[in-house]
Amino acid sequence: MRARRDPRAERARCLVPGGARPRLARAGEAVVGAGPRERAVISIEAPAFWVAVVVEAPDGRLDRWARQSVGAARVLAGAEGGVVALLAGTAGGDALGEAGADRVVPLDGGIGPDAMPEMMLAALAPFVPRHVVLAETPAGGDWARRLAARAGWPIQTGVEMLSARQAIRPVGGMRRERAAAPARVLTLPRDRVASHGGTRREGRWCPAPERPADRGRMRVGPVVTATAAGIPLAEAPFVMAAGQGVVDFERFHALSRLLGATEGASRVVCDAGLMPRAAQVGASGTVLDARCYLAFGIAGAPQHLQGLGKVEHVVAVNTDLHAAIVARAGLSIIADAQAVMPALLDLLREEG
Amino acid sequence: MRALIAGEIGGVALAAAVGWLVLLARWLRGRPAAGSWLAGLRHVPRRYLVDVHHVVARRPVAARMHALAAGGVLGGSVLALAAAVSGLGWSVWALVALAFGVGGMGALLAWRRRVPGTPPALSGGAFLWLPAALAAWCVGNGLAALFMAVGAPMTAIVGAVVLGGAGGVALLRLVELGPMRHALAGVAWLAGHTRPGRFAGDGRDTGLRPLDLAAARLGVLVPADFPGPVLASFDACIQCGRCEEACPAFAAGQRLNPKALIQILSGAMRVVPPPYAGRPAPMAPVLLGTGGMAQPIVGNVLHPDTLWACTTCRACVEECPMLIEHVDAVVSLRRGQTLMLGQVRDGAARVLEASRARAEPGGRDLAARGDALATLDVPVLAPGGETDILLWLGEGAFDARYGRTLRALVALMRRAGLRFATLGADEVDCGDLARRLGDEAGFQSLAAEAIAALKTRRFAKIVTADPHALHVLRNEYPALGGIWRVQHHTGLLDELVRDGRLRLERREGVRVAYHDPCYLGRYNGEIDAPRRLLDASCAGRVEMERHGMRAMCCGGGGGGPASDVDAVTRIPDLRMAQARAVGAGMVAVACPGCTAMLEGVTGPRPDVRDVAELVLAAVVA
Amino acid sequence: MRSVVLLSGGIDPVSGRPAPPAGEIAAIGLALSVGGAVGGLHAGAPVPALRQAAGHGLEQVDCLQGGGDAVAVLAEALFAAPPDLVLAGRQARGGEDSGMLPYLLAERLDWPLLSGVVAIGATAEGWLAVTIGLAQGARRPAQIRLPCILCAHDAAPAPPFVFDRARRAVLRVVPVTGEEGPGMVAVEGTERPYRARPRLIGTASGGGGTVLEHPDPAEAARVLRDHLRALGMLAPPREGAADA
Known part of the structure; x- marks a missing residue:
């Protein structure tokens, strides 16, 4: 369950103690840990x-x-x-x-x-x-x-x-x-x-324990992994979605493969037939249970945002600073999705 | 000669009466009507001449045609029968001839409707024969009367009677095939109309009726589950296509055509239905199931999407000259699907489940409803508490966008010095969505909880910015024991401006078009207050072509967005195009549903502002 | 084939109102997919959530009322009239919520158990074929000897709710004399209202996140990559681990 944000309490937290003056920064990430260090053993x-x-x-x-x-x-x-x-x-x-x-x-x-x-x-x-x-x-x-x-x-x-x-x-x-x-x-x-x-x-x-005798009550077959593309959207942990801001779907598909993300789309994109209807995210499409939602060129209509009910991390790339999705996202990049996608592709390919 | 004419006209009239009884016998196999059906026959003349013609007259060409044809045929036939039986003089025969002459002109106008080309909303098929049959009946009998008046030779009279008789037989055949059936079925439907409130008081009767949840069959699965008069209403459809022209779902290419729907329901009563020659529902595959009073309707003769495409906007009901209640039929069928079979669309199943488990269709925490108003410290009324106005926030309050509207409303109410409070976490969903989706059980449970919560508080009236909640609280809770004065926020603001408690100064700006919410306009007749407010706040108000009681739906009602059936275009896109067409730079709304739907229109478009926001912008100290 | 679905007196985590957990509805769906007789079994008094659960496809729910340890009571009932198949949700909602009950029951009955079942296939010579759902859409075929206990995956298809079925369902009270068994090993402690605690990294990001305005595409790509990596959505680069 996602914690309910109590806006009254949140507002109180935004004020400096004892004063009516707001703090300068409202939110940030408590990233625990740091990069690799040389350590003793x-x-x-x-x-x-x-x-x-x-x-x-x-x-x-x-x-x-x-x-x-x-x-x-x-x-x-x-x-x-x-x-x-x-x-x-x-x-x-x-x-x-x-x-x-x-x-x-x-x-x-x-x-x-x-x-x-x-x-x-x-x-x-x-x-x-x-x-x-x-x-x-x-x-x-x-x-x-x-x-x-x-x-x-x-x-x-x-x-x-x-x-x-x-x-x-x-x-x-x-x-x-x-x-x-x-x-x-x-x-x-x-x-x-x-x-x-x-x-x-x-x-x-340490030595491995002895393998216990099988009780002969069940036989378990090999795990059949799903490719990111094969995961049902509702179960996918990482969804990357395209909205109106995406024109080049070749790049979009390439990027989703590289990121290992399942593809989603806004209603407009599905209406236009650019993505299959099954990819539609939103109140009328699929409601996601993903950990991360990466939205390219999606403004975030109310019905679309309802589809993000349980998503923990929303990342948005959008040209409009005032788009609704920016208010929901943990990281928003105000830029043209069409320009950011190839740059990210190049960066990831460089890393190999 | 008189006997011949009496026999001919009397015979046709008798056959029509027998035909009516045959139809009646079928309708009586439906559920018993509430109240005495046939006693309602005494209301028929008034309902026909006033209420039906009030709707028909919106289209003068059609109205002239119908007045001439119906008046001529009925008047001529009755007079002729009287003349033939009583043996009155030449002057009466001349009158008969005149009446049939009028009827003949009606037949000519009926012919002109489909010639040179049949308009797309009109049906073809047997309807193409209707003018000829009417003409034969009128010309034949008219000539016979004329010959009687002038004392023409017998052969001439016999010839004319044969022509009239042929016309009569053709008309009887057209009763069977549909086009003339409306005349007979219409009588039964007007006598037993399921919403008598439409003919009394302010003429508005729009609330759904509660369902007895202990009944064996909930809602409608087979034709026999409809009440008798409702079955008659399906047979009464004249296929004029006005509903289809008004239907937003049809316009968006969803699998719903209200006219085809009513024809399918009429055909569902019959093993071999007469052929339908109107436009079908878009993209809907034709289902070839066999009809019958005990045969399932949905999935057999009716595509399921047709049911779920309806936004319950009542545009079809508003336009229907036969006063057919399409939305009631849709909701009855939905109740059968939802309550008896659990067959709803996936999205609808989700909101119904959330309504059951969380008393909130979006599945959100009820305590979070007031979050949009957190910065305004609106008091929460505890049980036993008292205030002047209870502010019902509605589902829109969860939406950040609509929160702006609510904050504007609260600011205005504060400015006017009103005392008000909310129910806080005790406000459950009013049940509108559950009810429109056919989940009457879910609705009644939510309504009972809402009514109980309201009854423990004292207040003078309820104010809400959500027309759906307004409709449910005002028109549907009384049947469940919750009777309060309920006002829409535009009504309240209008009152405050009129009383001088809010002073407005018009702001110059773009042209503003007001989009009437269906549940405020058609369902509650409130179309003036928002316009007065806009006229006082904005300099340039324009009207879209479809406005007021005949406004087009935004697509957000009746669980449409939850059910989300396939479409070619989106309804709000169509509506936004209508706003653009009149040069509107801004669309004023008064409903959270309309706000969400119209704001969901992508690309460059007029801004969407609630009336309350525009009033707040125009208010002066 | 006779199946029994274990039902809890579930409550909804958001509203606190009675509602069957998704896993139990999925379990009913699996039982219906097998065919044959399907009944519900609940250790405790007939509570509203049971009728709601029954609306998803059960004609009768036996409520073992009389107290005692749930595992012991259920084991006794199942031992007295053993079904071929017992199905349960992943975990109950409204009580201990540990998801232990089916495991303790399997131990007590000495029946095999599989959890995370998304689909049930055919039976052959006393073996039942099932599909297990793992993280990220992975699937694993398995066979299990009957009688057995299966815990449904929350994502297994849920049968629709039908009010007519719910209202007609029989909640049959079966008085039992409770035996205080070891059953659930209770954990002592202090109980209090739930307090939502933030997860380690900017979770529940309801807004107020970082906004990067008009960066050049390369900069945007770098920030995106680092953010996704910090979230654990992107594997670290080949050179070394930079994971938190």
Whole structure:
């Protein structure tokens, strides 16, 4: 659920304390972390306790969410504890050390979900972790619940605020929240806990656990990934849309391929037959559930904006400073979309 | 000779009466009419001569044709029958001949309507035979009367009677085929009209009737689900095409033609419907299902998009000389689809679900409704509280653009020193969208909650800037027990200006065209107050060709934007083009729906401002 | 084939009004797609959200009233009259909302469970073919032995709401004598009204964002690239990681 903005409170925040004078800047981004740094490596032999984190890296890369999970484990481990990462995938120990893991135990990626809790338990057994952290991804959320159910461990899912002493999560249909001491198993939504920004950890490899016997109750086939173009618009995490300001659709398509974004369009563009009707974003088209919406040449008619209901980040490229979408966007570039698209294409191609 | 004439005219009249009874028997297979249907027959002459002709007379050529043809045929036939039976003298026969002569002129004018070319809104087919049949009846019987008056030889009289008889048979055949059916069905429809309020008081009766949610069948799925008089109304359509010329959905190329819709509903009662020779709904594939009183309508003989294309703007109802209630028929069918089958368009399903779960079709937090007014500190009326004016914010309040209008309104009300408050988070959606989309259950639940919230507060009247809320609160809540004085913001501002509590000074600027919201104009008859306000605020007001009670819809009503059926062009684009055509540099609006639709028109276009914003700009201390 | 759909007394997160969670509606849709008898099962009193859920395609909802632990009560009912298939949403709304119930039930019944199901295919020799929806539109075929529990993906097709069905649905109260089982492992803590907390990066950007006026195209492209990268929408360049 997107937090409701209370305009009265927001207005109050815009004033300097005690005065009626507005602050100069109203909004900005709290970007946590910084660029790569040279760091020393901390190794630790026998920590007071262990905190485990299950990390998914199906394509060999630790994504932001995975790093945040490790960061959460570090929060729970504090200065005394060690973090052991159970790696489902193929990331390197370096990357995991960088992310904050002291130990890395590889998990057999090919194993089905039914045997996953047994395998996690086997991997965890030498460490007897105080907590196990998982990302609330489709797979991670599933493993977490299987593990908690199998082991009979208490679980807190979807923790929105985490410290070493308490975890806060919504309950009662997101109308209420409960603060409690962190449970044995925790799952973490995206962008709730910062990734590890401190000194790099060792990320020492440990032997993989034995593969548990399959119970013969389910057979799981290979994952069929969808290309960005193949993701249903309503499910797509990254949508790039064209409005009237876009004329060159060749470039638009090329850019969407390069960005890995699913294509959307405004009503006018669909009416004109320049994009298929299924691409229409808006109250009368598709309502998006994307994390990011990149709008080229879209002014943002009210019905179009209604289609952005749940989008977290709106980025707009538009010639009109007063367009409605500028008010909704986290970043607006007041420029001709036709000029920006080729420049961005060139820039991305340069990077390779 | 007299017996021959009496037999001929009497026979045709008797056959027509039998035909009427056959039709009546079919209509009676519909749901029982509310009130006594046939007792309404006594109202028919007045409703026919006053109300029907009031609409017909908007087109003088058609009105002359109809007055001559109907008057001549009816007058001549009745007089001739009287003369033949009672054996009156030559002078009466001369009068009969004169009457038929008049009817003959009517037949000539009827012929002229389709010759040299049939206008696109008129139907062809059997209608092409109508002038000839009328002419034969009038000329034959007129000549027979003339011969009687002058005492012509028997062979001449017999020849004339044969011609008249042939015309009579042709007219009877045209009852079966449609063109003359309106005369018989019209009588039944006018007798049992489902909105008697149209013939009394201010002549406005536009609110939808509540549905008994415990009834076995909710809404209409098959023809027998329509009340009898409504079935008669479908048969009463004369296919004049005035509805089709007024329909915004038809103009935009959506799959709706109100005339074709009524003809499809008329045909749906019959296994073998008479052929339809008018324009079909645009792009609508012809459905070849078999009709019948117990056969499903939607998907069988009627394309589903036709239902969801309707913006419920009532333009067709306003234009219909037979006083047919197209919107009622559409909503009844929608109720069947929504409540009994759950068959709505995806976008509509979303708003209906949000209305159920969140009491707000957009799914937004009710507490956020007042956010647009956050900087103005408008008081929120707690249960048990008292104020002068309760400001009903409506769905538009969630929209940042319409927030500007509301802020202008609040500023003006403040300036006039009015005491007012809102319901705050207790204002649920009024239920307009749910009701127009056929979700009567959702509507009644929202209405009950809204009425309960209003009943716990004391106030003199409700003011709203949303004509849809205005209509629902003013005209539809009374049937559910919520009776308040409800005023549109333009009505309130007009009052304030008249009473001198707001002084306006005209501002020079671009030409301003006022776009009447359907739910303020046609639904509530309020077309003058906004114009008075604009005349006092802006120097150059112009009228679009379609304005006032006959204004064109913006496309935003009836859940149109939510249902979003395929179209060739967009309705607001058409409306904006009409504003440009009269050189308007600005379009004044008075409805959040119209604001959103007209502001959604892309490219260079006249600015869109609410009347309240223009009044605020013109107000002087 | 007999299917049972587990229903919670859901409330809407925005309004706090009764409303079935999307996942449970999707579960009803999956059950209807299998065909055969479909019933609803709820541990607790008959609440309004159940009738709304039934409007999506259930004729009867059995309400196991009498208290005790939900997992134990449901397990007992399912054990007494085992269906072929139990379907549930991803997580209930209005209670603990942990999404644990189907997992604990599967553990208790010793049935296999799959979550994130977007479609159900054919059955063959006691096995059911399903499609699992993963992040970003990825799909994974799977087969599972019956009887089993399936948790529907929120994006599985939802059957339409029909008021006529909702009003006719039978909410049958089945008295049960509650056994206080271990069931859900309760987490103690303090409960209070929910407070929305901002996410780490400019989330819920309802406005007031950065505006860059008339930059030259190269500058605009650079800013766009960096912003998308900061949002995690664009992979870091080959040279090294610059991710937060």
